[in-house]
Amino acid sequence: MSEFDNVTAPPPPPAHTDPVPSDQRTMALAAHLLGIFTWFIGPLIIWLVNKDDSSKAFVNDQAKEALNFQVTITIAMLICFVLMIVIIGGLLAPLVGILNLVFCIIAAVKANNGEAYRYPFALRLVK
Numbered sequence: 001m002s003e004f005d006n007v008t009a010p011p012p013p014p015a016h017t018d019p020v021p022s023d024q025r026t027m028a029l030a031a032h033l034l035g036i037f038t039w040f041i042g043p044l045i046i047w048l049v050n051k052d053d054s055s056k057a058f059v060n061d062q063a064k065e066a067l068n069f070q071v072t073i074t075i076a077m078l079i080c081f082v083l084m085i086v087i088i089g090g091l092l093a094p095l096v097g098i099l100n101l102v103f104c105i106i107a108a109v110k111a112n113n114g115e116a117y118r119y120p121f122a123l124r125l126v127k
Contacts, residue, residue: 020058020114028062028111036104040070047126062111066104069122073100 020028027046034042047063050056076096083089103119110117 024056024058025112025114027056027059029108031059031063031066032104032108032111032117035066035070035073036101039074040067043067043070058114058116061116062107064126065116065118065122066107067126068124069103069107069119070100071125072119072122075123 027050031043031046034046043063043066047060047067050059050063053060073096077093080089080093080096083092107117107119
């Protein structure tokens with residue numbers, strides 16, 4: 001008998017007791033996707049519209065997350081533009097743009113599935 005015979009399977013993911021309503025998932029998806037085209041303006045508008053409505057907690061959370069990420073991307077792009085003086089900024093700016101595109105799409109898909117998404121590196125400026 002080997003030591004691997006006693007290993008138990010990991011527990012299943014917790015079941016959602018309250019599924020996120022479809023309209024909230026759509027607004028959260030829009031908050032993440034608008035970040036691709038409008039940087040922080042789209043998520044900011046969605047967050048400002050929904051921040052006082054306690055029934056839209058999922059939209060509020062995801063719009064804040066998208067806003068924080070877009071502010072982080074904006075800061076990174078500003079740094080890239082400053083670094084264009086020494087040429088490395090010209091190489092980094094497209095990478096920042098690609099990261100923005102990829103992470104926003106991943107976040108939009110997760111939000112559309114009703115899952116709260118956290119960007120792997122984002123300054124949490126809006127609480």
